[in-house]
Amino acid sequence: MNKYYAGIFLFMVFIYAFYNREIYTEKADYGDFKLSEKALNGERLWLENNCNACHQLYGLGGYLGPDLTNVTSRPDKSDEYLKVMMISGIKSMPKFDFSPDQQDQILQFLKEVDRTGYYPTQNAVINYGGWVDYPQKVKNEK
Template identity: 50%
Template sequence: MNHKKYVGILLVLLTLFFIYNFHIYTDKENYADVVLTQKALRGQHLWYKNNCNSCHQIYGLGGYLGPDLTNIYSFRNQNDAYLKILFNSGIKTMPLFDFNEQEKEELVQFLKEIDQTGHSPNIHSKIEINGWIDINHKKQHHE
């Protein structure tokens, strides 16, 4: 048996593997650079500090005990008051939070800007020939 041949094939495959990975992990074109306002960033801070992501998904990522909240802002007709009540409602398995008015505003702002930047579920995404998923972004900047 000619082992050199197999080592050669292995090296070619490894080289292709590295080129492919280098390409997909360094190609900036496929990443949306979402820019949030300071107010929304404070909302995002509250989001992580209170572990909202352990039950809710944003852009499809997060826990599955509660619903995906990527587009909740438009789904609930951009109704700030409704969302603010929900935050402190302790509905079903959601913990009973005690956010003040300013914190509720910041959380609403976060969900509003997230809603303006992406779709979830992203049913219009296409799988490209290189295996990358062409995500259907909305826009990268809030209003």
């Protein structure tokens, strides 16, 4: 009898391990975007300076400033404009003391975030089962 239960137990452990492996190593649905070294430095500055307290990426963050998900592809926002915004301090946007290199890094971070998709997206489709398909700019790039 004990062997019988041990068999069931092992079977369940196997199912559990298999299920977890399938769920957590499946990349196809997410794409596998990788930030460049420069953008990673920009992300660090973004986090260290709490930009997210006022700005949002994909709608998540504080709401004092605008969402910056796609700001780098807006025709009215040049690279120079965006960099100047980071260091000049205007209205409730604080003045930051970033070197030109650091400005470039944050800009690169925002550019690479921008390439991951659109926010807000009007064209999301909710499928049976709850998965959502949405337009992506670059899918599964290596």
